[in-house]
Amino acid sequence: NYALYPYDADATFTGGVVTTTLQPTQTYNGAYGNLGYALMAAKSATNNFSFRNAGSLLRFKLSKIVPDEFTLNSIKVASASNNIAGEVTINLNNTEAKAIVTSNGVKEITLADINYAVTTDVKEFYVAMPSMSFADKDLTVTFIFWLIFISVE
Numbered sequence: 534n535y536a537l538y539p540y541d542a543d544a545t546f547t548g549g550v551v552t553t554t555l556q557p558t559q560t561y562n563g564a565y566g567n568l569g570y571a572l573m574a575a576k577s578a579t580n581n582f583s584f585r586n587a588g589s590l591l592r593f594k595l596s597k598i599v600p601d602e603f604t605l606n607s608i609k610v611a612s613a614s615n616n617i618a619g620e621v622t623i624n625l626n627n628t629e630a631k632a633i634v635t636s637n638g639v640k641e642i643t644l645a646d647i648n649y650a651v652t653t654d655v656k657e658f659y660v661a662m663p664s665m666s667f668a669d670k671d672l673t674v675t676f677i678f679w680l681i682f683i684s685v686e
Contacts, residue, residue: 535625536582538573549576549626555588557618557639559661561647570661572632576625587623587632591660593674605649609675610660611641617662618642632663648679 537544537551544553551574559570572588591610610617616638623630644660 534577534580534582536575536577536584537623538571538584539569549624551623551625552635553621553623553632555618555621555632555634555661555663557641558643558645560645561649561658563649568659571659572621572623572661574623574625574630576630585630586664587630588621589662589664591662591674593658593660595656595658603678605647605676606645606679607647607677608644608658608660609641609677610644610662611673611675612667613640613671613673615665615667615671616640617665621663634663 535546535549535551537553541553544551546552553572555572556570562569568590571586571590573584574587575582575584577583593608595605616634617640619634619638620636621632622635623632642660642662644658647658649656
């Protein structure tokens with residue numbers, strides 16, 4: 534018995550290998566961060582599954598944006614040399630069931646629709662990625678802000 538999270542109607546399974554998609558655009562949900570994109574998989578001889586992380590989560594923690602009229606719109610993570618999203622395979626026959634980008638790969642992931650005006654509270658944001666190592670200065674992160682105009686009459 535095998536299981537995959539999150540659910541993907543287009544996922545395929547052959548010989549213990551799951552093929553699914555790690556989305557290059559992940560839509561932020563304030564209720565649970567972005568954890569719904571985190572790839573997890575499980576294999577069990579019974580129906581008692583212990584899920585393992587097949588991918589990674591890159592976490593950002595923001596405490597204050599100055600000036601206050603800026604709103605965080607999105608976060609982009611890009612690799613200069615590695616595909617970090619696209620079609621992935623997860624070999625559940627291996628001890629490490631890691632998501633590996635195999636085709637239709639892209640070098641950028643966007644956490645979109647954040648629309649968060651950071652004030653004094655601390656907010657965490659997560660970007661789901663494959664588990665991999667990066668060379669020094671290979672990975673860049675860009676925070677995209679909107680400037681909010683307020684008109685007072």
